[in-house]
Amino acid sequence: MAKITYREALNQAMCNEMERDDRVFLMGEEVAEYNGAYKVSQGMLDKFGPKRVIDTPITELGFAGLGVGAAMAGLRPIIEFMTWNFAILAADQIVNAAAKMKYMTAGQYNCPMVFRGAGGAAARVSSQHSQAFENWYANIPGLKVVMPSNPADAKGLLAASIRDNDTVIFIENEINYGDIGEVPEGEYIIPLGKADIKRVGKDITLVAHSRMTGYALAAAEELAKMGIDAEVVDPRTIRPLDEATILASVAKTNRAVVIEEGWRFAGIGAEISARIMEKGFDDLDAPVARVTGKDVPMPYAANLENHALPSVADIVEAARVTCNRA
Amino acid sequence: MTGKKTQEQAAGLTQEGRFYSAERLHAMHGMMLYIRRFEEKAGQMYGLKKIGGFCHLCNGQEAVCVGMEEASESTDYMMTSYRDHGHIIARGTEPTAVMAELLGRAGGVVGGKGGSMHMFDVEKNFAGGNGIVGEQVPIGLGFAFASQYRGDKRVSITIMGDGGVNQGAVYESFNMAALWKLPVVFVIENNQYAMGTSLSRASAETHLYKRGISFKVPGIQVDGMDVLEVERKMGEAIEHARSGQGPIIVEMMTYRYRGHSMSDPATYRTRDEVDEWRTGRDPIARLQKQMIEAGLATEAEFKQKDKDIKKEVVAVAKAAEAQPEPDLSVLWDDILTDEIPNAYPYPRQVG
Ligand SMILES: Cc1ncc(C[n+]2csc(CCOP(=O)(O)OP(=O)(O)O)c2C)c(N)n1
Numbered sequence: 001m002a003k004i005t006y007r008e009a010l011n012q013a014m015c016n017e018m019e020r021d022d023r024v025f026l027m028g029e030e031v032a033e034y035n036g037a038y039k040v041s042q043g044m045l046d047k048f049g050p051k052r053v054i055d056t057p058i059t060e061l062g063f064a065g066l067g068v069g070a071a072m073a074g075l076r077p078i079i080e081f082m083t084w085n086f087a088i089l090a091a092d093q094i095v096n097a098a099a100k101m102k103y104m105t106a107g108q109y110n111c112p113m114v115f116r117g118a119g120g121a122a123a124r125v126s127s128q129h130s131q132a133f134e135n136w137y138a139n140i141p142g143l144k145v146v147m148p149s150n151p152a153d154a155k156g157l158l159a160a161s162i163r164d165n166d167t168v169i170f171i172e173n174e175i176n177y178g179d180i181g182e183v184p185e186g187e188y189i190i191p192l193g194k195a196d197i198k199r200v201g202k203d204i205t206l207v208a209h210s211r212m213t214g215y216a217l218a219a220a221e222e223l224a225k226m227g228i229d230a231e232v233v234d235p236r237t238i239r240p241l242d243e244a245t246i247l248a249s250v251a252k253t254n255r256a257v258v259i260e261e262g263w264r265f266a267g268i269g270a271e272i273s274a275r276i277m278e279k280g281f282d283d284l285d286a287p288v289a290r291v292t293g294k295d296v297p298m299p300y301a302a303n304l305e306n307h308a309l310p311s312v313a314d315i316v317e318a319a320r321v322t323c324n325r326a
Numbered sequence: 327m328t329g330k331k332t333q334e335q336a337a338g339l340t341q342e343g344r345f346y347s348a349e350r351l352h353a354m355h356g357m358m359l360y361i362r363r364f365e366e367k368a369g370q371m372y373g374l375k376k377i378g379g380f381c382h383l384c385n386g387q388e389a390v391c392v393g394m395e396e397a398s399e400s401t402d403y404m405m406t407s408y409r410d411h412g413h414i415i416a417r418g419t420e421p422t423a424v425m426a427e428l429l430g431r432a433g434g435v436v437g438g439k440g441g442s443m444h445m446f447d448v449e450k451n452f453a454g455g456n457g458i459v460g461e462q463v464p465i466g467l468g469f470a471f472a473s474q475y476r477g478d479k480r481v482s483i484t485i486m487g488d489g490g491v492n493q494g495a496v497y498e499s500f501n502m503a504a505l506w507k508l509p510v511v512f513v514i515e516n517n518q519y520a521m522g523t524s525l526s527r528a529s530a531e532t533h534l535y536k537r538g539i540s541f542k543v544p545g546i547q548v549d550g551m552d553v554l555e556v557e558r559k560m561g562e563a564i565e566h567a568r569s570g571q572g573p574i575i576v577e578m579m580t581y582r583y584r585g586h587s588m589s590d591p592a593t594y595r596t597r598d599e600v601d602e603w604r605t606g607r608d609p610i611a612r613l614q615k616q617m618i619e620a621g622l623a624t625e626a627e628f629k630q631k632d633k634d635i636k637k638e639v640v641a642v643a644k645a646a647e648a649q650p651e652p653d654l655s656v657l658w659d660d661i662l663t664d665e666i667p668n669a670y671p672y673p674r675q676v677g
């Protein structure tokens with residue numbers, strides 16, 4: 001296995017799928033000549049040419065809709081949003097068109113496509129550029145929502161998303177783009193809808209996705225020093241959610257903390273903790289705890305931003321308290 | 327000012343029939359130079375990691391900032407994108423507060439919450455500082471609507487880039503503005519690039535001042551590297567809007583000398599191209615030359631002025647840096663106006 005970055009892993013997945021299937025194309029702002037705002041599409045224009053790697057004007061609603069139409073007409077678009085903050089402009093096409101098309105047409109049309117780009121908080125970019133939207137999209141029937149936390153998952157999940165016959169909301173993380181990890185070479189597919197146990201433990205389950213998985217793993221190391229053996233579960237696909245893996249872990253540990261970078265109200269943690277309550281109530285020795293971003297727009301100042309985001313210490317504290325409860 | 331002309335002959339220069347006093351020319355020149363040196367300082371501070379996140383400088387575009395400000399009333403509304411330092415300084419906001427914002431300090435224009443992209447100053451009628459491309463355009467329309475609604479003759483100066491002009495909401499705004507004859511001047515800062523995308527790779531019609539034709543919004547093109555032309559043409563455009571004739575588009579032909587943001591190496595354009603603008607069309611050098619030729623200043627005076635401005639900017643940066651970071655309690659301020667304390671999510675607690 002080669003050690004490559006998260007961004008290179010995404011690049012490999014796209015290149016492999018484009019070599020394999022000539023219906024697949026990549027479209028978005030700065031994806032071609034600039035090699036991607038975050039260099040995820042590095043070299044792809046040279047490899048596939050301007051017919052398949054296409055720079056757009058800054059018109060998110062327009063090119064998202066183009067993607068929907070192209071998918072309905074039989075192509076396999078990968079539509080890149082420079083970040084998910086800008087995809088809000090395209091929300092109509094994603095929510096009202098892509099997500100509904102199969103249902104509204106009684107299966108006459110479907111939208112096999114991937115909307116992808118960076119989500120979550122980047123560093124010091126303030127309120128309009130630091131937001132987690134996975135709960136918005138996860139709320140919508142007709143969409144799948146995928147969020148890789150490491151390079152290998154990035155490759156395997158993106159390849160699976162491109163092959164999937166539905167619309168996949170694929171949310172990457174800007175801060176993770178440079179992360180290095182071992183990634184299988186060649187074709188590598190991770191089926192959607194399968195969580196992954198990133199660390200085995202017996203005392204408490206930490207459920208975390210995207211960048212927060214790394215935080216949960218770091219917290220688990222801290223907790224180990226306190227004699228608490230944490231299991232870390234990464235759902236990887238947010239919708240549909242592999243609740244079986246989460247519930248099996250909680251059945252073993254009897255305690256859980258759900259972690260997310262986004263806001264608490266109606267967040268992913270709310271959904272996961274509700275499922276644990278509904279289906280794993282008898283396994284619980286303590287209420288499920290949530291660690292989330294603070295209920296504020298992201299501020300710019302370094303100290304405020306730090307304070308707004310969840311920290312490893314927050315996770316350790318929540319796990320410690322949960323473990324100490326009868 | 328310079329004593330080169332006799333008292334009875336008002337010192338100044340006339341361009342296209344419009345007279346500019348020496349004093350005014352010095353002020354315009356001083357402001358452009360100030361913005362240039364301020365941006366250079368900001369670039370330096372970014373290099374030292376004292377400024378974080380995205381930071382977009384406007385070096386090269388100073389004539390647009392200053393000429394537009396000169397042409398407008400302080401009661402007129404102005405809003406722009408994230409490339410906002412020059413505009414807010416030209417509007418008269420305290421530069422120390424702008425620098426403090428860049429540094430994330432308590433005395434920043436928005437208390438350190440916004441940073442480079444989100445400069446606002448309600449007292450100067452400056453409504454941002456908007457980070458989403460094109461976002462400010464319909465907002466600018468709303469300010470124009472409010473002006474018409476109240477009948478107070480204020481004009482909304484709504485600024486966007488050559489990339490931003492492709493957002494759909496811009497055309498929705500053109501249509502509504504023309505339909506209701508709203509007092510708005512749509513300014514397009516055509517600096518030839520949207521990030522790494524040159525104008526012709528993003529726009530089929532590259533004459534952006536024509537973009538309003540099918541909406542019956544007239545447009546003019548202006549040399550945005552000539553502060554006097556900007557002042558004059560912008561003045562006419564504002565008058566058009568103020569007099570009830572409706573919206574107008576002003577395309578400012580300009581150039582950004584630096585990369586799109588501090589993290590952009592700008593390898594998509596040639597050094598020759600940059601030099602052509604930088605040395606051939608620089609707005610500050612151009613005005614200096616005009617003023618020297620008109621006998622209103624000397625090379626030596628400009629050199630001294632530059633030294634003084636650089637010193638001022640250093641002092642501003644020092645003062646801003648000496649400020650404390652915002653108090654942690656402000657994290658929870660200004661989310662809602664009417665907080666509802668007894669309902670979840672409870673204000674100042676959740677997370
Ligand atoms: C809706 C949206 N899409 C994409 C971006 C990312 N982005 C920031 S600036 C920019 C280029 C804008 O260029 P232009 O409008 O010409 O303004 P300039 O930067 O040249 O002043 C892009 C694509 C964004 N901030 N918002």
Ligand SMILES: [Mg+2]
Binds near residue numbers: 518520
């Ligand atoms: Mg531009």
